[in-house]
Amino acid sequence: MFRIEIDRELCSGFASCVTDAPEIFELDSSGTAALRVAETGDERVLAAAAGCPMGAITVYDGESGDRVA
Amino acid sequence: MRHDPTFWILARASGLTAYVLLALSVLAGIVVKSRPLGNRVRQPAVVDIHRTLAALGLGALVIHATSLTLDKTVRMPPQALFVPGLSPYRPYWVSIGVLTAELMVIVYASFSLRRRIGFKNWRRLHWFTYALFAGGTVHGLMSGTDSRRAWALAIYLGAIAAVAAATTWRFLDPLTKGEENVPNRDRSRAV
Numbered sequence: 001m002f003r004i005e006i007d008r009e010l011c012s013g014f015a016s017c018v019t020d021a022p023e024i025f026e027l028d029s030s031g032t033a034a035l036r037v038a039e040t041g042d043e044r045v046l047a048a049a050a051g052c053p054m055g056a057i058t059v060y061d062g063e064s065g066d067r068v069a
Numbered sequence: 070m071r072h073d074p075t076f077w078i079l080a081r082a083s084g085l086t087a088y089v090l091l092a093l094s095v096l097a098g099i100v101v102k103s104r105p106l107g108n109r110v111r112q113p114a115v116v117d118i119h120r121t122l123a124a125l126g127l128g129a130l131v132i133h134a135t136s137l138t139l140d141k142t143v144r145m146p147p148q149a150l151f152v153p154g155l156s157p158y159r160p161y162w163v164s165i166g167v168l169t170a171e172l173m174v175i176v177y178a179s180f181s182l183r184r185r186i187g188f189k190n191w192r193r194l195h196w197f198t199y200a201l202f203a204g205g206t207v208h209g210l211m212s213g214t215d216s217r218r219a220w221a222l223a224i225y226l227g228a229i230a231a232v233a234a235a236t237t238w239r240f241l242d243p244l245t246k247g248e249e250n251v252p253n254r255d256r257s258r259a260v
Contacts, residue, residue, distance in 0.1 A: 013188030014101075016112070031188035047108060053101050055113035 001039050001062035002046075008032050010056040017057060020048040033057070045069070076140035081215055083132040085224060088209050090126035091173070092228035094119055095202050096235050098195075103239040123177050130170055162211035169204030172197055202232055 004024070013031035017024075021044040028034045039062055049057040049069035059069040097119035101112060137145040149155035151171075153164035176197055183191035206225060215221040 012183055013192075016104075050108040051104060051112055053112040053116045055111075 001041050002043075002068065003039050003060040003062045003065075004035055004045055004049075005058045005060070006033050006035060007054075007056040007058070008034075010054045011052075012054050012056075014053045016051050016053060017048040020051055021045055024048065072141055074142075076136040077142045080133055080136040080140055080143075081213070083129045083136060084209065084213060085215070085221065087126050087129035087133055088205050089224065089228065090122050090129055091202060091205050092232060094122035094126055095198055095232050097122055098198065099232075099235040099239050103235070103242045105238060105242070120180065123173075127173060127177060130173065134170070159212050162208055165204050166208035166212060169201055169208055172201050172204070176201065199236070202228075 006025075011033045013027060013033070015027055015033075017033050018027060021042060024036055024040055024042060024045055025033050025048060026036055033056065045057075045059055046069045049059045057069075058067060060066065061068050097115055100106070100110075101115050101119055104110075104112070134150045137143065138147050138150065143158045145156060145158065149157075149163070150167065153167045154160055156163035156167075176194060179186065179191050179194050186194075206229060210216045210225055213221065216225070
């Protein structure tokens with residue numbers, strides 16, 4: 001499982017994460033990325049983190065707590 | 070007394086430099102959105118490159134404008150740099166350059182104001198980048214005294230071809246089209 005954090009101060013609403021993993025990310029009414037789920041086993045979250053233009057998404061291994069993306 | 074061509078050469082060189090930097094910044098902006106290299110390139114680094122190129126382009130623009138007012142080849146009163154239509158030299162085409170420069174400053178500054186003006190408005194404003202590129206191209210071709218030289222034409226045509234190809238890629242690329250999966254209420258297209 002992966003634990004996801006979004007730096008909402010850094011997010012600029014590019015919506016690339018929503019494109020990469022629409023089941024995990026959404027944009028709220030202000031256009032800022034928000035999580036649909038706090039944890040997931042879906043590896044697309046890694047691509048979403050790598051593809052975020054602002055580097056606003058951090059992914060941790062749910063068990064070890066190590067940062068994986 | 071012989072005319073010192075330093076500022077004239079500087080004005081021409083910095084004008085073309087600003088145009089090339091603008092074109093490269095537009096290309097980097099398209100790369101941010103369409104990700105042609107996938108995740109092999111760190112996206113925050115591309116955003117930094119995009120912004121740095123734009124800042125350097127604005128710097129070249131300041132040199133271009135300042136050296137034009139200091140040079141004697143073309144009479145360019147300082148106020149003509151800010152108000153369209155005041156340039157005695159090719160007033161129509163220089164006006165397009167003035168408006169393009171002012172729009173460039175607004176679009177660049179909007180990054181810092183994106184939270185205040187709202188992300189959607191920031192993105193809408195960023196669509197003007199295409200108008201900026203078109204304005205810069207027209208201004209350079211019609212005002213520039215080097216425009217008819219083969220090397221200058223090659224620069225303009227190369228920039229136009231690169232931006233046109235990247236824009237086509239952007240709108241045809243499946244990744245960008247994947248935004249169609251974003252619900253309408255959430256969709257916020259980036260430029």
